[in-house]
Amino acid sequence: MQPADPSGVTETAVFVHSLGLCESPNVGKGSRIWAFAHVLAGARLGEDCNVCDHVFIENDVVVGDRVTVKCGVQLWDGLRVGNDVFIGPNATFTNDRFPRSKQYPEQFAQTIVGHGASIGANATILPGVSIGQHAMVGAGAVVTRSVPPYAIVVGNPARIVGYAGDRPEPAGSQEAIAPPTKPGSIRTAIGNVTLHRMNHYKDVRGSLSVGEFQRDIPFEAKRYFLVYDVPSAETRGEHAHRECHQFLICVSGSCAVVADDGRSRQEFLLDAPSIGIHLPPMTWGIQYKYSSDAVLLVLASHLYSAADYVRDYTEFLTLIRASDAR
C-alpha cells in the first residue's frame, strides 16, 4: 500500500518528495514525506515514518516511530500518536466538539492514539478520545468514545465488537475453549484462568444450579457483587486485580469475558448459570456483549480495595514483566 521506495533515500536521511512540503526540522531519520504532503514547522515526527500524498500535519503534533499516515489524512493540533501506529487513508481527526467558524475553544481537545493501534480507512475520530494501545478502529467507523487497549470497534457510532488477540484477528474468532459439559473445571490458554461447569439439574418445576464454596470455588469468597441493567453496548471491567481472585457466573442472560495474562488473551462466553470462570490475580479482565437481561454474579476473595485495582494496561504489563523477571 505504501509507495515504492525511492532510490535516493538512505536509512539515515529524511526523504521529501519534490512536490512535498516539509517545514519541520524535527523529523526522524528514515522517514519519508511524499508528494503534496505538508508538514508544518512545529510538528515532531519519529523515525521511519511514512507520510503519504495529500497528508497535512499541523504544528502541535507529536508522532512516534514507524508510524504510517496514509493519503488524505490530517493530523491536527493536539494530537499525540504513539509508535507503530497505522492511520488509514482519509481517516479524519477532529479537535473541537462543537465547531463554529472563527470561534475557537480555549483549548483544543487532545486526542491520543496508543502505540500499535490502527485507525481504519475513512474512520472519524471525535475530539478528546483516546485510542488504546493495539486497538483497531474499523474502516468507516465513527469513534465517539475512548477505545480500550486491544479493542476492535466498528460502526457509526462505533461499538466494541471484539478484542484483538495475539494476532491482529479478534480474540473471539479463534478456536474457543468450551466449558466442560460435566461438572468440573478445565484450564485455559490464559495463565491460571479456569472454566467451570457447576452442578445443575432441570425438571418441570424449573432449573437448579449448585456450587459448594470450598469444593467448587477455588478461593474463599469474602464478597459478592451483581452487575445488571448493563446497556448492550457497554464494556465493563478493563482492569486487573493485584491480589483479588474473582469467580464469574452469568446467572441470567449472557455476556462475554475476555481474559488477558499479559501474554495472550482469549474470549469466553458465559451463557448459562451453570458456567463459571475463575480469574486469578493479575489477570486483565473485560466483560462485554451483555444481553439485555444479563445479570453477572461475581464472587471475590477480598473486600473492596481501590489499591488492589490496576486500571492502566501499560502499568499492568509492567507489573507482569516485573513479576516474570523475579
Place this chain on the structure above:
Amino acid sequence: MQPADPSGVTETAVFVHSLGLCESPNVGKGSRIWAFAHVLAGARLGEDCNVCDHVFIENDVVVGDRVTVKCGVQLWDGLRVGNDVFIGPNATFTNDRFPRSKQYPEQFAQTIVGHGASIGANATILPGVSIGQHAMVGAGAVVTRSVPPYAIVVGNPARIVGYAGDRPEPAGSQEAIAPPTKPGSIRTAIGNVTLHRMNHYKDVRGSLSVGEFQRDIPFEAKRYFLVYDVPSAETRGEHAHRECHQFLICVSGSCAVVADDGRSRQEFLLDAPSIGIHLPPMTWGIQYKYSSDAVLLVLASHLYSAADYVRDYTEFLTLIRASDAR
C-alpha cells in the same frame, strides 16, 4: 348458612331429619343429617358434623369432627376428610381420572382433605389430589394438582394466589414489611427472619449490588444455588431446614417468599437484586409468583443433606412445639 338448630337434638345424639336417610351406625355425637341427605352404611363421620340437604356420602368415606358439608355435595369412596373441614355447596369430588361408564379402575383414586381446610362452593376436585391443612380452595376453582398447607387456590385450572395467614385472609394482603431503603437489615414479625438491603450503585454503565459475606450475610455460606426457568404457576420450597440457614436474593426478575415460623406467616416480595432475606433454621419457606425471568440466588450455611429437610408441615409443627416445650 347452616339450618337452624332443631329443637329435638341434644349434644350427645345424632340428629337425622325426618326426610333424611342415614344408614351408617358410625356417626359421632352432635352430628346432624338433614332432609334429602343420604349416608350409606359404611361411612364413618366424627362428632358435631353438619350434613346439609341433598348431600350423598358413600361407604368408603371417613370424615373427622366438626366438619361442615353443605348442600349438593357428594363424598365418594376413597375420600378422607380431616377435622374442622368446610365443604361448600355443590363442591364436587371425583375418584376416576378418565371415567368411562361401567368401566372401573382397579382402585379408585384417594383424595385427602387436611384438617382445617375449606373447599369453596361449586369447586371441583380432581381425583387423587391432597388438599393441605388450612388450605383454601376458592369458589368455582377446578383443582388439578395437590394444594400445599395454607395455600389459597383459585381459577380453572386452580393456581396458588396466596397463602392463608394467621387469620383466614391471605398472608400477602396484610400490611407488608418493606425492606429497608438503605443498606442494612430489619427484623420481621416471623421468628428470626430478617430483611436486608444490600449496597447498590447505579450509573449509565449499569447497576451494581454488593455484599460482603462476613458483614452482610448472617452466616458462613458453604453452598450457593441458583433457581431459574421456573414456570410462573410453580411453587418451590414448601419445606423447612433443621440446621441450615438460607439467604435469598432474587438477582433477576422477582418472586415472593412466604416465611412461617410455626406461629404466623408472612409474604415478602423480592423484586430487586439489592434485597435479601435471611431464613434461619426451622423456618418453613415457600417461593412462588416467579416472574418469567426470575433467577433466585440462595446462599446456604450447610452442604446439601437430605436429612436436614423437613418436608411435612405437620412434622414441622411438631418439631416447633417440641422445641418450644424445651
Place this chain on the structure above:
Amino acid sequence: MQPADPSGVTETAVFVHSLGLCESPNVGKGSRIWAFAHVLAGARLGEDCNVCDHVFIENDVVVGDRVTVKCGVQLWDGLRVGNDVFIGPNATFTNDRFPRSKQYPEQFAQTIVGHGASIGANATILPGVSIGQHAMVGAGAVVTRSVPPYAIVVGNPARIVGYAGDRPEPAGSQEAIAPPTKPGSIRTAIGNVTLHRMNHYKDVRGSLSVGEFQRDIPFEAKRYFLVYDVPSAETRGEHAHRECHQFLICVSGSCAVVADDGRSRQEFLLDAPSIGIHLPPMTWGIQYKYSSDAVLLVLASHLYSAADYVRDYTEFLTLIRASDAR
C-alpha cells in the same frame, strides 16, 4: 325446561309436590314447590315462582315474583332476589368469603340479584356481590365482582363480554352503525347520540386528526379528561349525566362505548383517533373493552359536579320516564 303443569294446581294456590317440603307460610299464589325441594320457615317468596327439584331455600331469603329456581340450587341466608329472575340449574351462591367450618362471620355477606337478571347454569356467585337488573351471568361463570345492569359476564373469573340489548342477545351483536367514513356526523338509534368522523390527514411524517370546537363538537367544552392505563377487563362509566354533554375520542388504542337512552342500548367501537361520539345528557354510558394502550379523551360541557351524576340505573329509568311524562 320446567316440569309440566300438574293438574291439581290453581292460579291462586301454592303447589307443593308430595315429596317436597315447604315450611314457609310466605309463598305467593301460583308458586310451585317441586319434589325434594325444601323451603325453610322464614323464607318469603313472591307469586308465580317455580322452585324445582332438589332446591334448598334458607330462612333469611326474599324472592320476588315470577322467579325460576332450577334444580340443585341453594338460596342462602342474606340473599335478595328481584322479580323475574332466572337461576339456572346447580348455580351456586355463597355468603362467606373465607369460610372455615364452625367459624361464622359476624354477618353473612348479602348478595343481591336485580330484577330480570339471569344466572346461568352451574355459575358460582361469590359473597357480597350485586347482580344488576337484566344482567346475564354465563353458564359456568365464577362471579367475583358486582355485575352492572344488563352486563353479560362469562369465564372464571367472570369478565364483562357484552351488554344485553333490547332482546336478550348482546347489544354488540346487532347490526352496528359504523361511523361515517368522511368527516361529519350521523345519528344513531339511541336518543340524540351521534357518531362523528373528524377531519384527518396522513402522510409519511405521521397522522393528524383535527376538530374545531364550535363546528365539530356539539357543545361548548368546559373540561377535558383523559382516561388511560385501564386494565383490559375493567369497565368504566356506568352512569348518566343530568346536564353534562360528553364527547369521547379514543386517541390511542381502542375501547367500546355502550349508550343507553332508557329505551334501547347499542354498542359502538372507538378504534381510531378520528372517531368521536357525542353522549348528550341523560344518556347512560359505559366504556369497556379497553385495549392495553387505550387513551380516551373526553370533552365535557360542564365542570365536575357530583350532583350531575346519576349512578343508579333504576333512578336513571325513573328520571327518563318522568321526563317522558312531562
Place this chain on the structure above:
Amino acid sequence: MQPADPSGVTETAVFVHSLGLCESPNVGKGSRIWAFAHVLAGARLGEDCNVCDHVFIENDVVVGDRVTVKCGVQLWDGLRVGNDVFIGPNATFTNDRFPRSKQYPEQFAQTIVGHGASIGANATILPGVSIGQHAMVGAGAVVTRSVPPYAIVVGNPARIVGYAGDRPEPAGSQEAIAPPTKPGSIRTAIGNVTLHRMNHYKDVRGSLSVGEFQRDIPFEAKRYFLVYDVPSAETRGEHAHRECHQFLICVSGSCAVVADDGRSRQEFLLDAPSIGIHLPPMTWGIQYKYSSDAVLLVLASHLYSAADYVRDYTEFLTLIRASDAR
C-alpha cells in the same frame, strides 16, 4: 363410585329406591333409580342404566343403555344420550342460550351426547352442542362449542387438549414415534401412515428444506393448499378422504396431527419444515395445537371433490369395517 348392588334387584327388573320417584314406564331392564332421584313420565331410559341420588330427568329425554348418571345431575327436555355414556356428579346441562324467567324459546336447543362419551364432574354443557362419541369432557370444563369424537376438552371455556387413544388416556401421552433424524421415512403404528424427514441444509444465509415429488412424496401431487392464521384453539380436519392421499408439512411454526385408521389413533408433532407426514386414503385426520405462526402445507393426490370427504366419524368406521370384511 356407584352404590352397592341392592339385594332385591334382578337383571330383568328395574330397581327404584324406596325414596326415589320414577314416573316413566319406559326404563330398560337392569336399570336402577336411587334415593331422591326423580324420573318424569315421558323419559325413556335403556337397560342397565344407573341413576344416582338427587338426579332429575325431564320428559323429552332419551338415554341409551349402560349409561351412568351420577348424583346431582339434571337431564333436560331435548337431551339425547347415547349408549355407554358417563355423566359425572353435578355435571350441568342447559337448553336455553339466553334464559329469562318465564320467557321460553320457541324450541329448546337440543344437546346430543355420543355413545361412549364421558362428561366430567361439575362440567357445564351449553345448549345445542354435540359431544362426539368417546369424547371426554374434563371435570369443571365449560363446554361452549361442539366436541369432536374422541376429543378431550378442559377449561373455561373448554379447549381441546388431546384426543383419547385406544385406552382412555390421551393419544399424545403415549410413547410417540419421532420422525427420523436423517432424510427418509418410517412407518407408524397407524395404518399406512408414514413419517418423513426431508433433506435440509442450514448455513448463515438461512435454512433450506428440499423434496423431490417423485422420490420423496409417495403419490403424484395434483393440488396443494396452505392453512394459516389459525387461532390456537382451533381444530381443523376431523374428516377422512375416500381416495385422496395427503402429505402434510408445517412450513412455519408447529401443529399436531392426530391420525386414526379406525382401529387406533396417535398424535404426531410437526414442528420443523423438514418433517412430513403421509396420510393415505381412509385415514381420519385432525390438525390442532397450531402455533400462532403456523403455516401448514398440504399436498394432495386429487383435485378437490366434496364427494371424497367422509365427515362423519360413524360413517368412517362403517366404511373401514366394510372394507375389512371384503
Place this chain on the structure above:
Amino acid sequence: MQPADPSGVTETAVFVHSLGLCESPNVGKGSRIWAFAHVLAGARLGEDCNVCDHVFIENDVVVGDRVTVKCGVQLWDGLRVGNDVFIGPNATFTNDRFPRSKQYPEQFAQTIVGHGASIGANATILPGVSIGQHAMVGAGAVVTRSVPPYAIVVGNPARIVGYAGDRPEPAGSQEAIAPPTKPGSIRTAIGNVTLHRMNHYKDVRGSLSVGEFQRDIPFEAKRYFLVYDVPSAETRGEHAHRECHQFLICVSGSCAVVADDGRSRQEFLLDAPSIGIHLPPMTWGIQYKYSSDAVLLVLASHLYSAADYVRDYTEFLTLIRASDAR
C-alpha cells in the same frame, strides 16, 4: 486547527500559498488559500475565509464571509454556503443522486448551507439537501434529508438528536426545567412559555387526568388536533404562529418539545398525560423524539389559517426583532 497566520498577509489582501492555486478573481479581502488548494475561476468567496490545504472549489460555487473550509473538502458546482459556516476536514458534498460515469443530470442538485451552520469532519451530504442556519452536522454523519435550523444531526443515516441552544451545546443538555409535581404551572426561560401539571388521579381501574378549559388552559380553545403514528426519527413543527396559542399534551407515549422565542431555546420532555406546555404566539416550536406510541393532543386558540404560520426561521427572527423594535 487553522494554520498559523502567515506573516506576509494583510487584512485587505487575499493570501494564496505559494503551492496553492487560485484562478478566481472573486475572493474577498482577508481570505486565505493554502497549499495544494485549488479554486476554479468561476468561484466566488466572501471576506476572511480560510481555505485549507487540499481543498478544491469548482466554478458554480458561492461562499459567504468568514467561512472555514478545512483540509480535504471539495465544494462542487451548485453549492451555496452562507456566512460563518464551518466545514470540517474531509467533509464531502455531492451533486448527483444517482451518479453514473460520463452521464450528467440535466441540472446538478443544489445544496444550501445556512449561515452559522457547522458541518462535522468527514460528514457526507447527499445532493439537494439544505442545512439550516446554525445547524450542526455531526462528524461522520451521512445527511440524507434537509436539516432544520439549529438541529444537531448524527449517524448514518443522520437523525436529529437535539437542537443547538444559546451556546453550541444541545438545548436538551442544559439544566432542564421540570414540570411542577403538583397541579399548577411554572414559567420557563423561554418567553411566555409555561409548563403545566394537570390534575390527575390513579386507582386500580386506571388513571384519569383532568383539565378545565377556562382555568387550566391559558386561552379559549377553538380547535384541537391529534398527532400520532409519527415515525420515531421524524420531526414535526418547525414553525411559529403569528397569533395562535397552542397547548400541548402528550396523551400517550412521549415526545420532546423545543421552544424558541428568537433569543434562546430549550427542550422540554412531555412524558405523561398530566403534563402540558403552553406555546404562546411567536414561539418557534419543534416536536420530535416521538415514542412509537406517542399521541400528541394540541389545543389551539385559532382555527386553521395558513397565513398564521411562519415557516421560515429567518423570517421568524426578523419578525421578532421588528416586534422588539416597536
Place this chain on the structure above:
Amino acid sequence: MQPADPSGVTETAVFVHSLGLCESPNVGKGSRIWAFAHVLAGARLGEDCNVCDHVFIENDVVVGDRVTVKCGVQLWDGLRVGNDVFIGPNATFTNDRFPRSKQYPEQFAQTIVGHGASIGANATILPGVSIGQHAMVGAGAVVTRSVPPYAIVVGNPARIVGYAGDRPEPAGSQEAIAPPTKPGSIRTAIGNVTLHRMNHYKDVRGSLSVGEFQRDIPFEAKRYFLVYDVPSAETRGEHAHRECHQFLICVSGSCAVVADDGRSRQEFLLDAPSIGIHLPPMTWGIQYKYSSDAVLLVLASHLYSAADYVRDYTEFLTLIRASDAR
C-alpha cells in the same frame, strides 16, 4: 462536477495539469489528470478517464475506459476497475483487513469494481470485496461484503436496499405491477414472468390458499424447497436457471423478488400466501428483504442440477444475447 474542459487538450492526447504528476506511460487517449493528482509509474488507465484533483493512484492498479475518479480518492495496489465506473469524491478503498503499521500481508486483498458501477461520495470499501456491474454504493456507505450486480447498498455496514432498474433509480421505486386481486395470473414487463393470485378462503377457523398443479402452476413440479430463517439483511438467489422453471410463494411473512430478463428488471413483493410468481428459465432472480418470519416455498420443474445454474451475471447476459441472435 468535473472541471471545465481545458482548451489545450485534444481527443487523442492525455491531458496532465501543470500541477499534476503522471508517472505512468500507460494512460489511454482522451484521459485527463488534474492538479495535485499523482499517478504512479505502474498504473494503467483506459481512454477518456477523468482523474480529478488530489487523486492518488498506485502502481498495481488497472482502470478501464471512461472512468471518473473524483477528488480525494486513492486507488491502491490490487484494485481493478471496469469500464464506465464512477468513483465519488473522498471514496476510500483499502487493501488490508487488519492493518498494522509496517506489517504487510503476504498479498494485498484485491478489490474489483465491475463495469458501470458507481461508488458514492465518501463511501468506504473494505478489502477483498467485489462491486458487481452497475451496482450503486450509496454516499457514506461502508461496504463490508461483496455487492451483487445492480444492487444498491447504503449504510454502515452497507445493506442492499434495492436494485438499479433500467434507469439508475431503484427497480422497486417504479410503478409496480400488483398481483391480480382475483384468482388468475397476469403478465409482467419482464420476459415471461407472470404474477399469480391463487384461490384463497378465509373464515374464523383460519385461512386457506389452494393451487392445482396442472391448472395453476405453469409447469410440472418435480421438486419443492423451503427457504426460511433467513436473516433480514440477506440476499438469496442471484442466479438464473438454464432450463428449470420456478414458482415462488412466500407462505409466511414476506420477501421481495427481483426478476431480470437481461433487458430490464423489476421488483415484486410477495406478502401473502395467495401470491405466486413464475420465473421461467433464463430469468435472473433475486430474493431479499425477507421478513424475520418469512418462509419461501419454491416449486421447481427440474431436479437439482448444478449445471443448470448460471451464477455469473456477465455469462447470463452473454447467453441471453446469444439466444436473441438465434
